[in-house]
Amino acid sequence: MPHKCLDCKNLIESGTIDLQKGCPVCGGKKFQYIRPPSQPEERKQTVSEYVARAALREPQVEARESPVSRIPGRKPKEAPHDYARDEKAPARAAEPLSTAKAKPAPRDDITKGEHIESIRIIENGTYDINLPMLLSRKELVMSKEEGNYMVDLSSALKPGKKKRKGRKGR
Amino acid sequence: MALIARLKGSLSKIKALFIRRKKARIGIYGPPNAGKTTLANRIVSDFTGETMGVASHVPHETRRVKKREGVTIRGNGASITLDVIDTPGLATRIDFHDFMQMGIPEDEARRRAKEATEGVIEAIKWMDNLDGVLLVMDAMEDPYTQVNVTVVGNMEARHLPMLIVVNKMDLDGASVDRIKGAFPQHTVVPISALNGTNMELLYETIAHRFG
Numbered sequence: 001m002p003h004k005c006l007d008c009k010n011l012i013e014s015g016t017i018d019l020q021k022g023c024p025v026c027g028g029k030k031f032q033y034i035r036p037p038s039q040p041e042e043r044k045q046t047v048s049e050y051v052a053r054a055a056l057r058e059p060q061v062e063a064r065e066s067p068v069s070r071i072p073g074r075k076p077k078e079a080p081h082d083y084a085r086d087e088k089a090p091a092r093a094a095e096p097l098s099t100a101k102a103k104p105a106p107r108d109d110i111t112k113g114e115h116i117e118s119i120r121i122i123e124n125g126t127y128d129i130n131l132p133m134l135l136s137r138k139e140l141v142m143s144k145e146e147g148n149y150m151v152d153l154s155s156a157l158k159p160g161k162k163k164r165k166g167r168k169g170r
Numbered sequence: 171m172a173l174i175a176r177l178k179g180s181l182s183k184i185k186a187l188f189i190r191r192k193k194a195r196i197g198i199y200g201p202p203n204a205g206k207t208t209l210a211n212r213i214v215s216d217f218t219g220e221t222m223g224v225a226s227h228v229p230h231e232t233r234r235v236k237k238r239e240g241v242t243i244r245g246n247g248a249s250i251t252l253d254v255i256d257t258p259g260l261a262t263r264i265d266f267h268d269f270m271q272m273g274i275p276e277d278e279a280r281r282r283a284k285e286a287t288e289g290v291i292e293a294i295k296w297m298d299n300l301d302g303v304l305l306v307m308d309a310m311e312d313p314y315t316q317v318n319v320t321v322v323g324n325m326e327a328r329h330l331p332m333l334i335v336v337n338k339m340d341l342d343g344a345s346v347d348r349i350k351g352a353f354p355q356h357t358v359v360p361i362s363a364l365n366g367t368n369m370e371l372l373y374e375t376i377a378h379r380f381g
Contacts, residue, residue: 147283150264
């Protein structure tokens, strides 16, 4: 990054300053570091935005840049699953039944290999975290392998934010 | 705040004395194989002649919430119209190996486990839309399970009216007292949903408790 000589305002590229000789133009020895221009959009991106963007990307890009986070640990036995491809199914299954007339969403798609767990335990110390699932619903479902699930009841039983209207009045 | 909460509680009790609810949405909850679907079938068939779902000895036979609206039940002069919600069994651990041991092929067992897990979550989501809960427990089983204790505690925290229905009371080794002792603060009604034992008492209790 460049520095600016405080005496003659000359810009000097980083690494080219000889402190003994000073500024090549005026010989001054006081310099100001010039901060690179910030990129506010990139900096303000939250995890949910990142996941939402990742879900909108083309399938080829998805395959290359998966939003699945991996907790550091030992090397996994199998390649991490790309949860971004599964986002549609769990999001639909997690729709809250907030109204009395609400009908449960069809769940035919879960038979087609989509993952429903929030956290998959690959081995001790190595986990796949399904960020879309974690962000879209409050229930924690852990899985050791496909077909072997653990449901954290206390997280699932937390009441929804919107209480049903009319319960008290009826 | 505490005073307001107490006043609200007192008012709702006084209101309940004079205003009887005529319609209620009741969820049937409990662990797998406790007899929830058998009970739902019994209630619906006793008053409409229809059934709600297929009951089986294989756990997690019901993997989707099923609803039957407008079932008017009568017991000892009292009556109430129920929307009966039959729910998948609540469990903390679902393993496809358990299904394979019952002769189900591996692919089907894995699919069943996945559906059952989704069913647990779906069942819990329905709690936000209920007026009361029938918590079905198996008289043959130890009541001090994580599912029973967690669900009872959660119902209490939600102030959701609840009846504990002890099913399979007619089997050898059944212990209704064990369940009464585990949850002494709740009304416990022992029945046999399969044989229809004590159903009149259950209907009467439902009409009074949820009406």
